Amino acid sequence: MAATVDTVRQVEEVTGRAYKHGFVTDIDMDMAPKGLDETTIRFISAKKEEPEWLLEWRLKAFQQWQQMKEPNWAKVGYPPIDYQDLYYYAAPTQKPQLNSLDEVDPELLATYEKLGIPLKEQEILAGVVAVDAVFDSVSVATTYKKELEKHGVVFCSISEAVRTHPDLVKRYLGSVVPAADNYFACLNSAVFTDGSFVYIPKGVRCPMELSTYFRINAQNTGQFERTLIVAEEGSYVSYLEGCTAPQRDENQLHAAVVELVALDDAEIKYSTVQNWYPGDEDGKGGIYNFVTKRGACRGKRSKISWTQVETGSAITWKYPSCILQGDDSVGEFYSVAITNNAQQADTGTKMIHLGKNTRSTIISKGISAGRADNTYRGLVRVGKRADGARNFTQCDSLLIGDKCGAHTVPYIESKNPSARIEHEATTSKISEDQLFYCMSRGLSTEDSVGLIVNGFCKEVMKELPMEFAVEAQKLIGISLEGSVG
């Protein structure tokens, strides 16, 4: 069919555009030697001037990690990672103690500007977004701190929190994702270098969206962020995470851990736009994104909502989950995962219902193009005591072209007869009819694909905070319907 072939070609042209954020910033790095042993961990801990308990915690994790095996159950393939061939600590050389953005390496700031996230501009757009920007392993700038302090909100790098709020960090670190939870989380526990810490006191509604921009820059440097968010009783916070990475020849490992804790009546909304470098057309040089994200709804009527737009990385292995311990607690997972060329994504969620009348919603939209593989893998588990638990799951896959794959792997385990669990799944293609229909109304091929994909993802995109609207638009090339203005 000539028409079909043409459509595939058109879509390839549109989806095959080169990654725009591929550039490297030239900055002196302060590095730990290559390889991983106890010395490396002591080096990191010393660099960060950490207390003894944290060093011990790291070393214990490292010992456990050495006993563990890399998991191989995900539907992803990659050559073996040589963990001794990586750097585990890299920090941009800078003056200690920054008082303002003026003191930040101008080259760093220029990098952010290339990415379209000028901090200076954000500072001017007062009261909108607070940024704790992570460049490689060290936080370089933190803004809006004063406004947050007024409300008692703590938003800082986790290294700083270890110094300023050691009790909180000690109480909650590893309490949701234990050090030995899984291979990559365990590695992270041993070598994490930085990340964000958020604490919302009782009854406080965080006055602004909290945002962090992650970025990998140093060659061969694994990134091991650690994020911890604690929302006390009756508090609310919306946290935005977004990242892009420059072009590289060798694969870069990214194994982050994110832990969320919501106490009685607290709500945490965690949104991610992920655009790590996906590699070239064969996936060469792309990021390995092996992330453990988990939230504990410890309190009654607490709520944790994950929204993710995953467009980058060569491999994505990620299952943001909710442990619904508190009675009447709510877990949500909204996901758009786009894979193109040789990208592989195995992503989904886990909803663990433990408390009574706990509810969860899962909406997953997978889009595959090129030769990419896109797998939704999700677990819904209802415990014995979770009377009246409810789950609704919807997994939709959209295929572009005829060389890509979409897979849906739902695991459902219920030990309570009163539970109600629903699962819906669809698979569809962008049809040549749809493309022609849009084009015959004047939309370019690119805009047509964008519009159709946007429509497909609508239920998820509307969950994103407005601050992310523009970025999501840039990334997916779609116009977000009615979300701005």
Add this chain to the structure above:
Amino acid sequence: MALLEIENLHAEVDGKPILKGIDLSIEAGQVHAIMGPNGSGKSTLSYVLAGREGYEVTEGSIRLDGHDLLEMEADERAVAGVFLAMQYPVELPGVTGMTFLREAVNARRKAVGEEEIDAMGFLKMVRAKAKTLGVTDDMLKRAVNVGFSGGEKKRNEILQMAVLEPKFCILDETDSGLDIDALKVVSEGVNALRTPERSMLVITHYQRLLNHIEPDVIHVLAHGRIQKSGGKELALELEQNGYADFVEAAA
């Protein structure tokens, strides 16, 4: 010079010749009808005019306002003023009618270097036009054509036509799937868009649509060629005798 000039048009689909030398010229302000039996090439002609992929023109030319349409992609033709009201309008899940219209209008504005349209003014304009076609606010908020009845789909096509204000409209079997009341609403909508500058090509099986949208010229298409052209009386003749004469004559 006529608004639309088709000369010796040959086209094939998957290597099979469908159009075998069509000559047609439509003056600005005129409405022409094309009638013909199944498989005569009516829909192929509409797709070739609109620039659908897979419909290969092997010979001949199409000019709109002097511009060579064959040099343009489907979206460029739309921007240049071609509009195809489809026989089977396509569903766009998740894309609301209002968004679709706004995107289409902005695509045109972008092409001529204009700013994006003012959202509030646009909303008002679309609502006013929608009202005359019996397109409800609810329909504009719903995803394009998803769960629409046959009549709703066709009214929605005409609404797009009214909003986009094309120079040249092709109506491909707009009467199919319509009951008599819906046919009336759609026809009135089309007639309201007849202006001295705008031309239309109405493609239909049946004479009944032409009672509502009165064409200036009628052509009979069979075996990929226009076999006969004439006035209203030609439609009545076809209604009585069917297409047998043309099918046999050309065979």
